[in-house]
Amino acid sequence: MAEITVDAREYDALFEDLGCRLYLDAQIDIPPDVRQGLRDAMARESHPIARGIFHTILQAIDVSDRKHTLVCQDTGIPIFWITIGRGVVVDGTRMLDALRRGVERATVETPIRSSIVSPIGRENRQTSSGEGIPVFHVEFSGEIDHIDITMMPKGSGSESMSFLKMLLPADGVDGIKKFVLETCVGAGGRPCPPTIIGVGIGGSSDVCVTLAKKATLRPVGERHPDPKIAALELELLEAINSTGIGPMGLGGDTTALDLHVETAWTHITLNPVAVNMQCWRGERRRARVYSGGRVEIGY
Amino acid sequence: MEYRLPTPLDEGAVRALRVGDAVTLDGVVWGIRDATLIRIFDGGQAPPAELRGGALLHVAPNVRRSSVAPSGYEPTTVGTTTSMRMDRFTEGLLRDHGVRAIIGKGGLSDASSAALARYGGVYLAIVGGAASVETEQVEAIEHVYWEDLMPECLWQFRVRAFGPLTVAMDASGASIYRDVAARARQRLADVYARLGLRDAP
Numbered sequence: 016m017a018e019i020t021v022d023a024r025e026y027d028a029l030f031e032d033l034g035c036r037l038y039l040d041a042q043i044d045i046p047p048d049v050r051q052g053l054r055d056a057m058a059r060e061s062h063p064i065a066r067g068i069f070h071t072i073l074q075a076i077d078v079s080d081r082k083h084t085l086v087c088q089d090t091g092i093p094i095f096w097i098t099i100g101r102g103v104v105v106d107g108t109r110m111l112d113a114l115r116r117g118v119e120r121a122t123v124e125t126p127i128r129s130s131i132v133s134p135i136g137r138e139n140r141q142t143s144s145g146e147g148i149p150v151f152h153v154e155f156s157g158e159i160d161h162i163d164i165t166m167m168p169k170g171s172g173s174e175s176m177s178f179l180k181m182l183l184p185a186d187g188v189d190g191i192k193k194f195v196l197e198t199c200v201g202a203g204g205r206p207c208p209p210t211i212i213g214v215g216i217g218g219s220s221d222v223c224v225t226l227a228k229k230a231t232l233r234p235v236g237e238r239h240p241d242p243k244i245a246a247l248e249l250e251l252l253e254a255i256n257s258t259g260i261g262p263m264g265l266g267g268d269t270t271a272l273d274l275h276v277e278t279a280w281t282h283i284t285l286n287p288v289a290v291n292m293q294c295w296r297g298e299r300r301r302a303r304v305y306s307g308g309r310v311e312i313g314y
Numbered sequence: 315m316e317y318r319l320p321t322p323l324d325e326g327a328v329r330a331l332r333v334g335d336a337v338t339l340d341g342v343v344w345g346i347r348d349a350t351l352i353r354i355f356d357g358g359q360a361p362p363a364e365l366r367g368g369a370l371l372h373v374a375p376n377v378r379r380s381s382v383a384p385s386g387y388e389p390t391t392v393g394t395t396t397s398m399r400m401d402r403f404t405e406g407l408l409r410d411h412g413v414r415a416i417i418g419k420g421g422l423s424d425a426s427s428a429a430l431a432r433y434g435g436v437y438l439a440i441v442g443g444a445a446s447v448e449t450e451q452v453e454a455i456e457h458v459y460w461e462d463l464m465p466e467c468l469w470q471f472r473v474r475a476f477g478p479l480t481v482a483m484d485a486s487g488a489s490i491y492r493d494v495a496a497r498a499r500q501r502l503a504d505v506y507a508r509l510g511l512r513d514a515p
Contacts, residue, residue, distance in 0.1 A: 064334065064480055064490075068441050071478075075444035088374045088393030088445040127391075128376045128465065172396050172420070172442060189511050196505060200498050204491065205396060205420045207442040254505045258498040264420060265439060265480060266494045294443055 025308065026106070027113045033302050033310065034117020037166035038093055038143075039125065041300035042085045045076050046314040049211075049272065049297035052235035056209055056269040065267030072262070072295060086296055090130045091168035093118045093149040096232065100159035111151055114164070118143050130171070152225065162304040165232060173206040173294040179224050182286040191216060191288045192251060198290045199255045199271070204264015207294035209272045211235060212255070214248075215289040218279035227289035230275035232299055234314070237275075244276050251276075262295070272297070316478070322367025323414040329434050331481045333488045337438055338477035342456070343417065345373030345469030347395060350460065351403040362459040362468060366412035369438075372397045372419070374445075375465055377455065385455045385470070392452050392471070393445030396420045397437075408433035417479060421491035427483050437483035439490075451476045 053076075057069035079086045095114055099105060122129050122143040129141045131148050143149075156163075178198045182190045195214055202208075215226030238245035252274040261267025272295065281287060303311040319327055321341030331337065344365060353359050376391040397418030404426040407413040414435050416422070419442035422430075430436060440448065452471050459468035483489040505511075 067336070067478065067480070071441040071444050071447055075441070075447045078446040078450060082446070084446050084449070085376070085391045086446050087443040088376050088391045089395075089443075090376075126376075126378065128374075170443075175396075189509075192509060193506075193511055193513075196502060200495075200502055203420070203495060203498075204442075205398065207419070250509065254509065257505060258501045260494055260498050263439060263442060264494060265482060265490050266497075296443055 026109060029304070029308055029310070030110050030113035031117040031120065033164065033304070034114035034166075035121040036117070036312070037164065037300045037302060038118045038121045038168060039127075040312075041166050041168050041298045042087070042090065042127075043079050043083055044300070045079075045086060045296055046234065046299060048234035048236055048314070049295075050076060052272040053209070053295065056272060060268050062261060062267040064265050065262045065269070068262040068265065068267075085127065087170060087294075088128065089170040089172065090122070090127050090143060091170045091298070092131065092174065093143055094167045094169055095149055095151050096165040096167065096229065097151060097153045098156045098159065098163040099153065100155075100161050100163070101157045102160055103162055105162060107153065114151075115144055115149055118149050152229075161306070163301065164304065165299055165301040167232060167299050170207075170294055170296075170298075173210060173292045176202040176206040176292045177224070177227075177290070179220060179287070179289045181220065182288055184284065184286050186286055188247075190286065192254075194288050195251050195290055196254055200258055200260065202292065203260055206292040208260060208264060209262055209269045209295050211293040211297050212252075212271050212274040213291040213293070214251070214274065214276045215287070215291070216276060216278045217281040217287060219281070220287055222279050223287040223289040224291070226277040226279060227291035230277040231291055231293040231297075233275045235273045235297065239276055244278065248274050248276050321369055323369060324367070325414065325434050328414045328436055329485045331436050331484055332486065333481050333484050333490050335481040336478040337481060338475055338479070339369055340474055340476070341472075342368070343471045343473045343476060344368050344370045345375060345392075345471055346370050346400075347372055347374065347466050348399060349463045349466035350468050351400055353460065353463065355403050355406050361411060363457070363470065365407070368411075368413050369415040369417060370407065370413055371417045371471070372400055373469060375469060377465065383455060385458050387455045387458055389449055389452045389455055389471075391445050392449045394419050394440045394442055394448065396442075397422055401426055405429040405433075408435045421482055421489070424489070424492060427487060427489045427492065430483055430485055431487035434485045436481055436485060438479035439482035440477075440479055
């Protein structure tokens with residue numbers, strides 16, 4: 016049994032601190048794979064305006080490293096992806112409550128902008144939280160023996176570019192490809208390209224959309240383990256970049272840093288596809304919480 | 315071409331700018347966004363400051379209260395938001411208030427492009443998401459008008475070497491966004507052929 020910790024107060028403090036730290040650090044420190052992807056794209060770029068944009072992007076990352084400030088002003092929707100490993104004993108309710116308090120503390124104490132409002136009255140509690148926010152995706156895995164928590168602060172420029180289509184089986188994989196290409200060209204400069212594109216294929220509608228968003232968490236340059244899906248990823252990525260939309264939609268060789276596909280089986284009559292985009296910052300921060308409360312922080 | 319321009323902007327200097335030029339501004343940049351513009355145009359309230367010759371920024375500010383700043387606020391992270399949300403206010407800003415430049419990300423519509431040509435204005439593209447750089451170029455928040463709209467007030471930012479900004483839509487009616495979109499459509503047809511997809515766009 017991997018019991019995370021026994022003392023309730025310690026337990027609360029552990030996860031609250033994690034919620035606070037992950038939410039802030041994700042907005043300050045860009046993941047190394049994203050940095051590398053941006054540097055590689057800048058080296059390949061042939062358009063002068065696009066090269067200038069890459070220069071400013073890398074400068075923004077550098078300023079935030081030095082001054083420990085947010086890279087972007089959009090503090091986003093706080094989203095946690097939590098995987099609970101085999102044999103882990105955890106009070107899930109307490110853990111989620113503590114993570115939420117951590118996000119609220121980060122917002123109030125730093126302070127940073129609370130980007131969260133109620134959907135009809137547009138009321139802002141100034142805490143980056145509200146009904147249903149932070150978003151928690153919780154799943155279980157037999158492949159790990161710890162708790163894996165990945166925080167994604169999702170900015171609205173890219174989140175606005177989210178699409179679902181319930182295609183027909185007769186539309187086939189070609190229909191999926193067309194949908195992905197059309198949505199990416201239609202999005203133009205709005206999601207702050209070069210983006211990381213997530214594509215969900217299969218499942219029910221809710222699963223499909225979730226897969227698309229989860230796909231944007233995979234590090235830049237990492238391919239799907241299934242060679243057929245990996246080939247589809249590269250084919251679509253190359254096709255999107257050949258359209259020349261470029262950084263910020265002002266033209267250039269790189270419109271997407273990467274494209275990731277995640278799949279689930281679906282109904283015989285369905286062929287669902289979803290697209291979700293992440294802006295060039297590819298913000299994410301991860302913690303692994305082990306037995307006894309030991310924590311490893313990564314990306 | 316690269317230009318360094320002081321504000322308020324001179325009409326001739328703005329009309330001379332062409333898409334692809336780089337502009338760096340010194341002086342005052344006015345931060346506005348949804349609620350500010352809704353109050354001016356839908357609420358019928360005159361702007362509380364003179365915007366003639368002005369450079370407006372579609373801003374998303376994180377600020378902190380300050381006892382030493384004259385406005386009572388200092389910038390923590392000042393960034394730029396998506397312009398298309400505020401697209402319908404473009405013509406009114408140019409026609410009624412003499413605005414010469416709108417700074418934002420993602421671009422404006424063809425209708426706004428026509429208005430820029432008619433009244434002599436430009437759209438200057440900033441690098442979205444690079445707010446940490448932008449914040450370093452804001453020297454001070456000089457004044458905050460309509461504080462009740464916080465954070466969607468009218469912000470008077472004192473800027474130094476603000477940019478480089480790309481002239482993405484100019485006063486001759488040219489728009490990089492329109493050109494890039496048209497080229498992307500053409501190239502998409504090639505992609506469809508290459509991948510053997512039917513019903514090319």
